[in-house]
Amino acid sequence: MKSPLYINATACISPQHTMESDDFLKTDEINIDIPMRSIEPNYKSYIDRRYLRRMGRMVRMGVSTAVKTLKEAGVDNPDAILVGTGLGCLEDTVKFLQAIYESDENIASPNQFIQSTHNNVAAQIALLYGCYNYNFTYVHRGFSFESALLDAVLHAAEANDQPTNILVGACDELIDMYLEVIEKLNIWKPKNTSDKKAFGVGNGNTPGEGAAFFAVGNMQQPNSIAKLEALQMIYKPRSKEVLLAQVKQFLSIEDIDLDTIDLVLLGHDGGNNAKDDYSQVVDELFSARPQGAFKHLCGEYKTSGAFATWLAVEMIRQQHVPSFVRLNEIESSDTKRILIFNNYNSSNYVLSVISYV
């Protein structure tokens, strides 16, 4: 990346106490209930009742985190609203499908159809703030959030040294039918998620959900918390060697010395192959570095990268890596530079570097 993207505010709803508490990193007890569902705030604190009434759960999660983020950043008319969602408004989609069959195609209300549009969250934010600016929604599996982030990087580059404020984030919701489907597909193996090491490799995963938003800009501000230094998506590398080469190429192009990385935050996806390409690359490149995990905190979903980014930003802000994140015994004296290496379904890999400002 030519120039970094400064992160000025963030908010997150997840299966942990992340929205209405600033102390999550200091907690002694993480939420390990399965299925992993978000701990939702009192939405009325963030969204007007009139709007709230029609919004589905995912829209509420997305819009309320966006509202909290913008408030914290002191921004009320972002130059761009960028949202990622892997599956969109699943609950309303299923309800509308159900209504089609139950009514023999004589549906009374268009509300669920309207609410199930993939760009609903970004649209609702624009509507709430009367924001006429650029408004995009990305829906590509494990790249949904990171595509939105990449768009923010483009906006920062295009701003030509004029200050720019961008809202970027992601949300996905977990519904019962999804659990039913993936259980039958033998993808989900319910188990105690407190075992973060077992969560990853070869034991199946636990689906999750959540929303995280970030106020970002092209210039460092007094309220800047962290910065995004580098971002790379890797699509279906043909082999482990290709994945390894692409990760090495990323580190080399972005000029990142692994010794300067204080934590590698990993997203084992729980695939059934105990020695998948991802795990092998992690072992080969990062075994000497402090490693952490995050999916035991948020579960697996297509935009889990937004949770990982929120976690990295918070760890940098608080200069603290909680023991419930650590995967190995190696510790760094600082918490200034975190490399996120995420994996979705062994086909969408993401690398990003978040650092101290």
Added chain:
Amino acid sequence: MPRKIYITGLGISSAIGHTLDDVVTSLQSGRTGIKTIKHVDSRFRGVLPAGEIDFTNKELADILEIGSVKTHSRTALLGMLAAKQAWSHDNALPLRTGIVSATSVGGIDRSEIAFKKYMVTHDIGGHLHQLVSHDCGDSTERIADYLNIEGFVSTISTACSSSSNAMILGGRMIQNNMLDKVLVGGTDALALYTLNGFNTLKILDEEWCMPFDKNRRGLNLGEGAAYLTLESEESIKVSGSTPICELRGFGNTNDAFHQTASSPNGAGAYHAMALALKRGNLDISEIDYINAHGTATPNNDLSEGTAIKNLFKDYIPQFSSTKSFTGHTLAAAGSIEAVISVLLMKNRMLVPNLNFHNIMDEINIEPIKILNENVELKTILSNSFGFGGNCTSLVFSETA
């Protein structure tokens, strides 16, 4: 000056043709692709008109020379058919490539099959293979893998402006020197979901749609896909591609008025068009033709017409909606109309806005009524607007 974005490949699959030549012939002869629905398993079959594509999924698979299509959504198959025409590339070349595709329904046609079984038997088992293609990213990855596209892969969904926005992202990645060559566009299949959704909104016309007509009643849905290859100047030197024209300007704005309806003054549309002109460094007098969004709903056409009038004032260019040919193909509409715009430019013709008879009472603007041939079309503006107030305008211009 920002880097130029060249269009070097075009592909389309729509109710008016599956090759560029067929589409040109349909446009020239004023032949609509909208007919009474024949294939979709719906109570609207045999009742409502739509721009439906005659091929079954099996027939599409045969044309594409792929085997089993049990888990291929129709959205993916239509996308593959259009993308295949637009993309030609040798991965050994030292170029950074990618695909940005758009869809609004994704693989919902497959989910509908699974869901119907589930509603009857309350057992999802046995039909699960239908659900693996539910998400929007599925069709993009299938197109990427089918054409062996390496590098950047992403999907956009902003309702009916989706594929125009895919073109914007691809174009910006070229301008910012992140990619050299990228396939952009979108695909959407007709589905029970959208038929019922739009029917419930009461904006479907039971006869042929009449864009910009005083007595317009609503839209006809359609299905299809279109893709364009975008390349930088440096890329063309390496790939040897011939530029067809340029993606000269673009603008995306939000109407911030209502989740589904457009504002009466068309603020979002106005700003999107103005931004596209600004970004293309163009004056209003330089636009030779507007391919309007023109869905033929009472709300859209008045709102868009008002925005056109407010922006162009006394210099309103020739304009038309081609949705009375193709139907409203939702996420694919932007790229289908981009390909149509480029074909009109290259074939030096303007074709009538089908089914237009009377000027709207509120604004005195009239779309193209007769076939114009041998017209010089140097610069064309194309609009696509979607739910959630999403407004996008693109400008195509002859290669300088």
